[in-house]
Amino acid sequence: MRIMGDPYRRSFSNGCTIGIPLLLLAVAVAALSLPLQGHAEPLDSGPRGNDEEGKPPNILFILSDDHRWDFLSCVGHPFVETPSLDRLADQGILFSNAFVTTSLCTPSRASFLTGQYAHTHGVQNNLTAWRNDNVTFLELLKGAGYDTAFIGKWHMPGRLPNLRGVDRFITFTVQAGQGRYWKCPLVVDGKDVPARKPYITEDLTDYALEYIEKERKSPFCLYLSYKAVHHEWRPPPDLVDLYDDVKPVLPKEADSWITTTRGSIYFGTFGKLEHHYMNYARCVVALDRQIGRVLDKLDELGLRENTLVVYAGDNGYYWGEHRLVDKRWAYEEAIRVPWIVRYPGAIQDPGRRASQMVANIDLAPTLLEAAGVEVPKSMDGRSFLPVLRSEDAPGRRAWLYEYFQDFPYNVPEHQAVRTDTHIYIEFEGRRPAELYDLLKDPRQKKNLIGTREGDRLLPVMKAMLEQLRRGERL
Numbered sequence: 001m002r003i004m005g006d007p008y009r010r011s012f013s014n015g016c017t018i019g020i021p022l023l024l025l026a027v028a029v030a031a032l033s034l035p036l037q038g039h040a041e042p043l044d045s046g047p048r049g050n051d052e053e054g055k056p057p058n059i060l061f062i063l064s065d066d067h068r069w070d071f072l073s074c075v076g077h078p079f080v081e082t083p084s085l086d087r088l089a090d091q092g093i094l095f096s097n098a099f100v101t102t103s104l105c106t107p108s109r110a111s112f113l114t115g116q117y118a119h120t121h122g123v124q125n126n127l128t129a130w131r132n133d134n135v136t137f138l139e140l141l142k143g144a145g146y147d148t149a150f151i152g153k154w155h156m157p158g159r160l161p162n163l164r165g166v167d168r169f170i171t172f173t174v175q176a177g178q179g180r181y182w183k184c185p186l187v188v189d190g191k192d193v194p195a196r197k198p199y200i201t202e203d204l205t206d207y208a209l210e211y212i213e214k215e216r217k218s219p220f221c222l223y224l225s226y227k228a229v230h231h232e233w234r235p236p237p238d239l240v241d242l243y244d245d246v247k248p249v250l251p252k253e254a255d256s257w258i259t260t261t262r263g264s265i266y267f268g269t270f271g272k273l274e275h276h277y278m279n280y281a282r283c284v285v286a287l288d289r290q291i292g293r294v295l296d297k298l299d300e301l302g303l304r305e306n307t308l309v310v311y312a313g314d315n316g317y318y319w320g321e322h323r324l325v326d327k328r329w330a331y332e333e334a335i336r337v338p339w340i341v342r343y344p345g346a347i348q349d350p351g352r353r354a355s356q357m358v359a360n361i362d363l364a365p366t367l368l369e370a371a372g373v374e375v376p377k378s379m380d381g382r383s384f385l386p387v388l389r390s391e392d393a394p395g396r397r398a399w400l401y402e403y404f405q406d407f408p409y410n411v412p413e414h415q416a417v418r419t420d421t422h423i424y425i426e427f428e429g430r431r432p433a434e435l436y437d438l439l440k441d442p443r444q445k446k447n448l449i450g451t452r453e454g455d456r457l458l459p460v461m462k463a464m465l466e467q468l469r470r471g472e473r474l
Helices: 022-031 083-091 105-114 137-143 200-213 273-300 360-370 385-389 452-469
Strands: 058-064 093-099 147-152 168-171 186-188 191-193 220-225 307-313 339-342 352-359 398-403 414-419 422-427 434-437
Touching: 058 105, 058 273, 058 360, 083 273, 083 307, 083 339, 105 137, 105 360, 137 147, 137 220, 137 360, 147 200, 168 200, 200 220, 200 273, 273 307, 307 360, 352 360, 352 385, 360 385, 398 452, 414 452, 422 452, 434 452
Parallel strands: 058 220, 058 307, 093 352, 147 168, 147 220
Antiparallel strands: 093 339, 168 186, 186 191, 307 339, 398 414, 414 422, 422 434
16 A cells, blocks of 8 residues: 655555485475576676776665565555665665575674675674674775775674775774664764764764765775664654554564563563564664665765665564564574665666575675676675576575574574575474475475475485585585
8 A cells, every 4th residue: 555645654544415316416406496507606797897988886785784574665565665765676676585694683794794604704693703804895895996985883792893995984882783773972983973963874874975975086885784673663753653553464473472482582672562563664764764865865966877786684573473573593584684786787677576586695796796806716605796687597596594502592503595495494402403385385384394295305405405514505
């Protein structure tokens, strides 16, 4: 349902081992409806970089926190309106199968930056510090002549890094790096400064606009990382009563006080689920409004045609699905994220919806390839630039999900392999493995382990998981 008028003020009534025989591999491919050939390197996607007058593109990566994939009006949320992100999708490509390889803030962010799985870059949970020997795509772009900036949430434990290859580094350290929605002090190029605007989402946007407006001869790469929409979900004053007449859309298994069960109190969610859900929705709207300001600035400065824009979330979020809140578990609502790309230099059919799988580890190699920079072999990800150029380009066959122990949360370590059609999860300890057919059972309600179909698929999925654990690409 859509109502004309101010989009932010509306009322409604109403997620093989090396020696395995070739025969088993063939059966595996057929069983999972996967293409027979994988590819370790990006497919030939034509000329590298942007063709506009031979200029490499400006790059803007916008990262939100805990924004699950279906909280967008362009994918059919029943009441949340996101006109700015809808606009970005209409002018670019919306990926409907985008994922994070660890559904947790700190390791996911490190994967975006490095193009690597958590077991490679070493930031395994919210307690693991950043390794200074990690190489980011910002550093590589700087070496190729880009002006670079990191503005927003860093959220990795320990001291702020001396982030190589970054000309401007603006972040915050309060609340263990989570920041706060109101009057959040910042660290600007190593100096503590008070908030300039009361609301952190707006304050970070102001800094981003100032950076974009700067006169320069080189292309720029801006990493803009918002606190929103992480808890404690505090919208700005003009949105506190938005959707007051709307009833939250919660799964059947959810109840108002699920926020206090199964250790959920540690997740900062004490209180009624419906109350948090609505404030989450309002914070999404507030975020969308600020993203609109950024897109308007690119248009105003005539930068849209030669700027590659990517919007993504660092992980999803449970609103009662599987009787869970927060993220961490390898279920769709947590591992699946919004992913929108606008790049006039490569996309000839804007408004397309792409079903190919992409993952957070694929961001860095894609940005590097678009800029004409060699992608290091140390990156686990692969460029999805071919998918931008052609709807027929193949996406990922499979990828590895991994979750490492994150005290004090009572979530067992686990690893999973996700394909286009299935997910297989192995847990540490006594929790039994799980296998789901995501086409027949998208809510992951029926574990196929122990069924005839499960017995047929299990060897295939276990073999693929072992391949990914060994660092092989599928």
